[in-house]
Amino acid sequence: MRWSGFCPRRLRVQLVSGPxxxxxxxxFGPFSPLIPIVMAPxxxxxxxxxxxxxxALSYAAGLAVPLHAQLVLLHVRHDGLLAPETYSxxxxxxxxxxxxxxxxxxxxxxxVPAEVDIxxxxxxxAVAAAVRQHQPLLLVLGQPGASTVPPEEITATALELxxxxxxxxxxxxxxxxxxxxxxxxxxxxxxxxFRLFPQPDVLRQLLAATAGTLAAVQVAGAEAASAxxxxxxxxxxxxxxxxxxxxxxxxxxxxxxxxxxxxQEASRQAADxxxxxxxxxxxxxxxxxxxxxxxxxRECPVPVLLLPAED
Numbered sequence: 001m002r003w004s005g006f007c008p009r010r011l012r013v014q015l016v017s018g019p020x021x022x023x024x025x026x027x028f029g030p031f032s033p034l035i036p037i038v039m040a041p042x043x044x045x046x047x048x049x050x051x052x053x054x055x056a057l058s059y060a061a062g063l064a065v066p067l068h069a070q071l072v073l074l075h076v077r078h079d080g081l082l083a084p085e086t087y088s089x090x091x092x093x094x095x096x097x098x099x100x101x102x103x104x105x106x107x108x109x110x111x112v113p114a115e116v117d118i119x120x121x122x123x124x125x126a127v128a129a130a131v132r133q134h135q136p137l138l139l140v141l142g143q144p145g146a147s148t149v150p151p152e153e154i155t156a157t158a159l160e161l162x163x164x165x166x167x168x169x170x171x172x173x174x175x176x177x178x179x180x181x182x183x184x185x186x187x188x189x190x191x192x193x194f195r196l197f198p199q200p201d202v203l204r205q206l207l208a209a210t211a212g213t214l215a216a217v218q219v220a221g222a223e224a225a226s227a228x229x230x231x232x233x234x235x236x237x238x239x240x241x242x243x244x245x246x247x248x249x250x251x252x253x254x255x256x257x258x259x260x261x262x263x264q265e266a267s268r269q270a271a272d273x274x275x276x277x278x279x280x281x282x283x284x285x286x287x288x289x290x291x292x293x294x295x296x297x298r299e300c301p302v303p304v305l306l307l308p309a310e311d
Contacts, residue, residue: 040113041069041200042134046127047142049075049106056142056172059303061110062180063140066209070113072134073103076126077118123157124164131167137200138168138305155297158306162278166197166308170273171297182206182272182303187216187241188262191231194277194309196239203241203275203307214242215249215269219261227252259295266302275305 043064047056057073064071077096100118107114117133119126127139141158158171185207207214216236220227229250236245251269255261266274278293296304 041137042072043069043140044072044074044130044136045140046074056140059172060140064112071110072115072117073107074117074130075103076123077120127161127165138170138202140170142172151298155294158297162308168199168202169306170303172303181210183212184272185212185214185275186266186269186271187275189216189232189235191218191228197308197310217265218252219255219258220252221256259292273303273305274300277309278306279309
């Protein structure tokens with residue numbers, strides 16, 4: 001690779017590593033007939049790739065195997081969470097060359113095909129560009145590897161991304177989860193109507209790839225006795241989240257603190273992933289208010305999958 005006297009705002013390095021993804025052919029001869037290619041789905045990974053322990057990347061790679069997906073390692077040069085100031089020496093021309101080489105090596109070590117995407121944009125713009133380019137199944141955001149980074153920073157980053165790039169976002173905690181691949185998914189809903197943003201059929205694909213099971217939880221306070229599982233099932237049906245969910249798989253938790261109610265049910269069911277619909281506009285105190293989502297991201301010991309809704 002030749003390096004010129006300027007640093008491009010965006011650098012994509014495609015690297016085929018691991019077994020070839022189904023539906024993607026490596027190369028054609030000069031006289032090969034035109035054959036339609038079904039591109040493999042991709043997972044865009046956002047994390048501190050140089051952390052000593054990188055569980056988010058490991059988790060994404062583990063999901064990519066049964067999904068027959070490829071990885072996109074998105075490195076945002078000047079983001080305080082994904083590229084801390086401790087890496088300032090990497091911002092020189094030589095440092096950026098070393099960064100690219102290190103990311104290429106990291107991509108080569110993955111069990112599925114991987115691609116490196118380096119951006120000089122701000123994080124929301126970099127992620128939006130990656131979504132347009134790769135049209136991934138979901139985004140994977142890793143908790144910071146540095147112990148000095150406060151949990152509030154990952155929460156703020158996740159919510160900022162949802163506001164600017166409404167796309168399925170899986171937030172992976174640094175510690176806590178032990179079961180892999182995930183088998184038990186818990187979907188948190190309030191029974192109120194919502195409409196998801198146009199997005200990949202992520203939940204159905206995850207369940208199919210992992211042979212997973214799904215249950216739903218509705219958190220209610222004093223009105224727990226009058227909670228309607230049918231309303232929850234209707235919102236699932238209207239948004240085509242899954243093919244079918246029996247009424248017996250909808251649980252109601254009486255708890256004034258919504259986030260604590262979700263965490264309580266997740267613990268009782270030993271859930272491996274908590275799925276939450278994140279509304280852009282919601283009433284104070286509702287399930288999808290930012291404070292509830294933020295508390296879940298801070299305290300949930302297992303990955304949280306956020307599905308952004310238009311309302």
